[in-house]
Amino acid sequence: xxxxxxxxxxxxxxxxxxxxxxxxxxxxxxxxxxxxxxxxxxxxxxxxxxxxxxxxxxxxxxxxxxxxxxxxxxxxxxxxxxxxxxxxxxxxxxxxxxxxxxxxxxxxxxxxx
Amino acid sequence: xxxxxxxxxxxxxxxxxxxxxxxxxxxxxxxxxxxxxxxxxxxxxxxxxxxxxxxxxxxxxxxxxxxxxxxxxxxxxxxxxxxxxxxxxxxxxxxxxxxxxxxxxxxxxxxxxxxx
Numbered sequence: 001x002x003x004x005x006x007x008x009x010x011x012x013x014x015x016x017x018x019x020x021x022x023x024x025x026x027x028x029x030x031x032x033x034x035x036x037x038x039x040x041x042x043x044x045x046x047x048x049x050x051x052x053x054x055x056x057x058x059x060x061x062x063x064x065x066x067x068x069x070x071x072x073x074x075x076x077x078x079x080x081x082x083x084x085x086x087x088x089x090x091x092x093x094x095x096x097x098x099x100x101x102x103x104x105x106x107x108x109x110x111x112x113x
Numbered sequence: 114x115x116x117x118x119x120x121x122x123x124x125x126x127x128x129x130x131x132x133x134x135x136x137x138x139x140x141x142x143x144x145x146x147x148x149x150x151x152x153x154x155x156x157x158x159x160x161x162x163x164x165x166x167x168x169x170x171x172x173x174x175x176x177x178x179x180x181x182x183x184x185x186x187x188x189x190x191x192x193x194x195x196x197x198x199x200x201x202x203x204x205x206x207x208x209x210x211x212x213x214x215x216x217x218x219x220x221x222x223x224x225x226x227x228x229x
Contacts, residue, residue, distance in 0.1 A: 035217070043201060045220035046115075091156065099169045100146065100158035101205075101218060 002027045004094050006104035013082045014112050020067075021077045021107050023092030032096045034068065034075045039106075040088040048090070051075065082111045116140065117206050117221035125227045131192040134224045138185055138206030144168075145187040146207070146218060147179055151200035162187055194228045201225050 003026045013019035025034065036048040051059045051068050058066050063080045079086055092104040116139035126132055138145050147159040158171035162181035173179075176194075181187045191198060202225075205218040 037220075042222075043225075044115075044222050045203060045205075047217060047219065050217055095218075099161055100171055101148070101156075102158070103156040105155055 002029075002094050002096060002102040004092050004102050004104040006090075006092055006107050008107045009105070010108045010110070012110040012112055013079075015082055015084060017082055018078060018080045019082055019109065021079075021090050021092075021109065023075045023077070023104055025073050025075060025092070025094045025104075027073075027094060027096060029096040032094060034066075035093040035095065035101070036064070036066070036077045037091045037093060037103075038086075038088040039091065040085075045091075049077065079109075084111050084113060087111045115219040115221065117204060117219055119202075119204050119221035119224050121224060122222065123225050123227075125229065126194060127229055128194055128196060130194050130228075131190065132194065132226065134189040134191070134202055134204075134226075136187045136189070136204030136206075136221060138187070138204075139219055142206035142208050142219075143185065144207045144216075144218075145181055145185070146205040147173075147187070147189050148203040148205065148220075149200050150203060150223070151197075156203075159189070191226070196228050199226055199228045 005024045032053045034051045049061045065078045067076045089106045091106045093101040118137045120135045143164045145162045150156045159173040160179050161169040179189045201223045203223045204221045207216040207218045
């Protein structure tokens, strides 16, 4: 069975600063994929970034980047130059074998002006 | 806009009733996934269909059922509704979803179900 743990229920950051959200996971699979999704107040689930476990290079998408530590089973999300629109619930998710996503509990991020 | 559509956006019904939630995947996507988001249980996988066939089941109650039609849209049927079924129900689609092949899942806007 797969598990995903986000140990920070809430975080806050000042606009333009950098924040890192933590995620740890557990799986016995060798091939898997990790994702960060954001859920703003509209409740829409929006893909932020994706990481393939077989890739050593950390994924980046504009202001969003990850620190993927495979041996430690850690997958953190760094948001640079935080903007007010980044305020949302962030979910870490794990997928194996082309099927279900297993989600963490979520981290509510608030960006303060 | 993810390209995944869900109807209705909101649904209010009474205990014991039956409802149907509808999902249209992104153009070309063969896989449809259903998830339930509730306050006490978080985001949970319910069921996965690929090209009309059931591929995987998660924590889906026996009172719930789903199907995927030849045009690839999917319906989630919830019957004998209870107060605890109140939740946000998401549909997601992806291009493949075959064993060992992963494609990113894109989510629809969700259907908010309230059972009174």
